[in-house]
Amino acid sequence: GAVVSQHPSWVICKSGTSVKIECRSLDFQATTMFWYRQFPKQSLMLMATSNEGSKATYEQGVEKDKFLINHASLTLSTLTVTSAHPEDSSFYICSAGRGQGTDTQYFGPGTRLTVL
Amino acid sequence: QKEVEQDPGPLSVPEGAIVSLNCTYSNSAFQYFMWYRQYSRKGPELLMYTYSSGNKEDGRFTAQVDKSSKYISLFIRDSQPSDSATYLCAMSAGFQKLVFGTGTRLLVSP
Numbered sequence: 001g002a003v004v005s006q007h008p009s010w011v012i013c014k015s016g017t018s019v020k021i022e023c024r025s026l027d028f029q030a031t032t033m034f035w036y037r038q039f040p041k042q043s044l045m046l047m048a049t050s051n052e053g054s055k056a057t058y059e060q061g062v063e064k065d066k067f068l069i070n071h072a073s074l075t076l077s078t079l080t081v082t083s084a085h086p087e088d089s090s091f092y093i094c095s096a097g098r099g100q101g102t103d104t105q106y107f108g109p110g111t112r113l114t115v116l
Numbered sequence: 117q118k119e120v121e122q123d124p125g126p127l128s129v130p131e132g133a134i135v136s137l138n139c140t141y142s143n144s145a146f147q148y149f150m151w152y153r154q155y156s157r158k159g160p161e162l163l164m165y166t167y168s169s170g171n172k173e174d175g176r177f178t179a180q181v182d183k184s185s186k187y188i189s190l191f192i193r194d195s196q197p198s199d200s201a202t203y204l205c206a207m208s209a210g211f212q213k214l215v216f217g218t219g220t221r222l223l224v225s226p
Contacts, residue, residue, distance in 0.1 A: 006159070034214075041124075043204060043218045044160070093159050104150065105214060107159035 003027050004096050006108035013084055014116055021079045021111045023094030029074035030096035034105060035067070038091040050077050084115045119143050122205055122217030131226050135192040139205035139217045142186065146207040146215075149181050151190045154202045154219065163203075164190065195224045 003026040013019050023033060032051050036044040048064075050056040050071035058064045066088075068080040077096075081088055091112050095105040122139045129135055137151075148167055152160035164179040166172050166188075172179045178191040188207070192199055205217040 002162075004159075043216045046213070049213065091157070095159075104148075104162060104165050106162060107152070109159045110157070112157065 002098065002106040004030075004094065004106050004108040006094055006111050008111060009109060010112040010114075012114045012116065015085050016083055019081045019084055019113060021081075021092055021094075021113075023077045023079070023096070023108050025075045025096040025106075028096075028098055030077075030098065031074065032097040033071055033077040034095045034097070035069060035077075035079050036093045036095065038093060038110075044093060047079075081113065084113070086115045089113055089115045117142060119215050120205065120207060120217045123220055124218050126221040126223050128223045128225065129195055131195060131197060131224055133195050133224075135190075135195050135199070135222060135224075137190040137192075137203050137205075137220050137222070139188050139207075140186055141188075141207060141215075143207075143209065143215075144183075144186065145209035147210065148208040149179070149188050150206040150208075150214070151177075151179055152204040152206060153199075154204060156201075160204055192222075195222075197224050197226050200224045 005024045007022045035047045038044050047062045048056045048058045050069045052071050056069035071077040093110040095107040120141045151164040154160040166179050166181050169181045169183045176193045180189040202219040202221045204219045206214045208214050
């Protein structure tokens, strides 16, 4: 159990376009989902935390108007990178928490975004 | 000073060796401790989860937490080439917000 999927697994887009990444918890309900960004040979950097039905909480330095997060249901969260630029190229990973008390997060396989 | 310190490696060992991976931390509020394994261009996979101090064993993996020293370890017995990956420690004070180490790259040679 505790499977999290992401779609797409990789995407290439032109500068100025928007890209949407989906994150789904397949076999459990995720009250909280997280979005991370990872640069090569670096650790995960938390971008934002989203709870179902409420606005996401963004980490300091993360532009909320650029990285739009929607947590529409207990099994789906989306990250939209708006007006993407080459510096947004990165590996984006989502994770889902099963609930309070365990603090365990289960990660998706990641989405590699390349902006030309 | 980073909240969580982890040697980036790489750590190279021969097949069958016992591997020791470690993290130190500064925030005494951390109570939940995790180890994740990440293969190249993949998402992290949860290996071990420990609450507070103590040991936990799962197959070839043993996790240790020493809160008095603010030190956690992951031991891998009988290491295999398939264990070659980056190992990330992560910890939390609660409310699911994880703080990650930089990850240690492990290379197990046949």
